[in-house]
Amino acid sequence: MSIESSSAASTSAALPSSAVPGVTRFHWPELAGPIAVVVAVTYVVSSLGASSSFLVQGTLVTLVMVLALQVFIGNSGVLSFGQAAFAMVGGFASGLATAPVKIKENVLSDLWEPLKVLSMGVWPSLLLAVIVGMIVAFITGLFLMRLNGLAAGIATFALLMVADNIFFNWKKIGPGPQVLPQVPKFQFVDEALALAIIALVVVYFMGISRRGRLLRATREDGLAARALGTSVWRLRVLFFTVSGGVAALSGAMYSHHAGAVSARDFYLGFTFTTLAMLVIGGVASVWGAVVGTLVVAAIGEVLLRLEQGVEIGNVLIYLPNGARGVVIAAALVVMLIWRQRGLTGGREFSLPRFRR
């Protein structure tokens, strides 16, 4: 005798699906699980000290970025290298809006006047970042979302190149090749945690929404996607836009984490790391994004310690410098060959089922 999953807040079987807008099939453990894990890890690791707290905060920033990738790539099945561009936008927007006006006037003299005098609190600047990120993502998405597969991958890569070229050089809208310093930092790790939870919730609900499920259907079947025509394009633009907003949030969070921001913070290395985290964890689910981020970050830390040298008994063990980078890259390649669906298999978090 099989036992149905007890947690489904399911719709009545009699109602046609079109009568139930938005959310379908919400299983609360799928959302609560990742949140609980993230909260637990945050507080446990932070309790170890200030530097650990800083490390966790950085991981939370990265988690938000990986979630940004997940909401788009996981649901649409279309690869995008471009999200780092939106992180750049968000980081600059939030950083410029909160950095002291005096600093901007002295260090960034070429900056556009309105940006020089712009000043607001950290939290409003985050909102600003998200909005700007979504606008840029929307506009670029209108064009890029017409492309599939390989073309989309290359085009979004091109987008990243364009963004990097512009932000690195155009001193009117940002610090250019310089670093924007003195960005106000987060006071407590709870701030980053709250933002990460918000991102988790948003991305999760986007995924299980009716539109999300529709988009996922096109992921499996290219022919069905073509048959649906413009609807697919619209869905992709929607998810690309949301992804851009979340990525911008991540970039903004980064600026308040590091206390400074520059264009090269969001370039190829950043793109690679976050993509690797998502693939290793599992592209298709929010739980995959969480698992991937935490696992890769944890392994990265362990390897970093090993690179610096660790004493076990009387023996000093250390890895050559840069070994950490090799291991993470190798992990990505191995995962693609051996288990494309990632550690979580693309499944969401679920409570162990009890069988009578």
Next chain:
Amino acid sequence: MIQTILDALSFGGLYGLAALGIGLVFGVMRLVNFAHGELIAIGAYLLVITVPSLGLPAGIVIAVVGTALLALLMELGVFKRLRSAGPAVLLVASFGVSVLLQRLYEVIFGALPLSAQVAPWMNGVIDIGGTTVTRGSIVTIILALVLLGGMWFFIDRTTLGLQIRAASSDFQTARLLGVRSNRVIGAAFVFSGILAAAVAFVAVTQRGSVDPLFGVNITILALVGTVIGGLGSLQGAALGGFLVGSTISLLNAFLGNYRVYTYTWLFILVIIVLLVRPGGIVSSKAAKERV
């Protein structure tokens, strides 16, 4: 003035070779090999390490063989196991292999540049009919012509070349006729490795040193060339690479200040080509379906 033209031609030839290397693998596998840059890098590393002690001819042989071997290794170790994977997975995989190799080079060779004078005579000048021109540009042009010509001959006139063309056009049907898929793909990788070694030679003699990120910029630009020239067309790739290389060279010579935004224009052009004409400049009927 003559030098400017020669520079443009030599740069164009160099990027044509790089783009052809990428195009060869793309043709038979629909794989955009980001790791092509790391093939160029290993070629450069091998030259820098072996030439000072073993001399240039030996160094070149070692570099060519080593690069071709690494290319084959990439195929056998990674890409062969991803035969049935979709384009997105292949793209991420090649990105992964690229970063993996960059980081491996950092561990093996160190993050700092290694320098050596591989072929100092390349940087000298020669007198041709009254004007002085750099040897490097002349040698590069000749090398590019020889290699591109050789590749053309191979692809167009030999049986294996015919099989590669067929596999690029319609892989499944080629197999039905008996074309050995693994052999054809392996050959494509080996040849792309040889082309990468040639690019490495020219680049490392110009720069005088090599570091883990040696091949990144060249690959990114060569990729632009491949896309603009038309994904899936070998002539298109070479042509596209040539155009990108020579245009950048001319822009550097004439525009000075504004060249900082060259990348922006180039990549916007890439996006436009992908949107409007995925087949690129040298477009064929089937190109649209391939991408």
Next chain:
Amino acid sequence: MTLLKATDVAAGYGKVDVLFNGHITVEPGELVGIVGPNGAGKSTFLGAMVGSVRATSGSIEFNGQSIVGRKPEDIVRLGLSLVPEGRAIFSDLSVDENLRLGLTGRRSKEGASAAIKDVTDLFPVLTTHRDHQAGMLSGGQQQQLAIARALVSEPKVLLLDEPSLGLAPSVIQDVFGVLGRIQQTGTAIVVVEQRAHLVMSIAARTLVMREGHVRATLTPADARDEEKLAEAYFGTGEDEA
């Protein structure tokens, strides 16, 4: 010895099987037909035989040895050659190059030029257009090229997937007319067609497939029996699956 024998073959794409129960026997020099409506699994069956579609169960024997799971490029060298649906010629290559590619599947390099001569005798139009781009040929000419290309490897069994597709009636006559001459050289032929009448009168046996199963085996005599034909094709009297 039976040249080609397939029993209980199931095959499909990804996780979904399209063919559930394919079986066929082909003796040397025979012409066997496979007909049935769209989606019956006919192309999948042919694909499973040559290894381009993965057979999930069943057995396929060629000349007594099992060929399930082998690669297409190996199977063609054993003497089993497929002309795919839609002809699948290399449009960017010349007619001559297309033919030369067919030589790849030959068991031995000897006799290659003789083979090319033989097929160009069968299809003279190919000599006329020898150096032209294959994509410029008409539909009927492309079909001839596709068949010629497969013949060049001197297969023992030639599989044809819907050769009449997209061709004008007079052209179809030409193509089917050649089949008899091919048979005379000792090559067995399996022809898959949606239009049953084209095949039934010339085939020693015609299998009728529907929804992944072989429903009936008909002889040329049955071709005149409308009722029997309809029963096999449409399954009147049976439940819809």
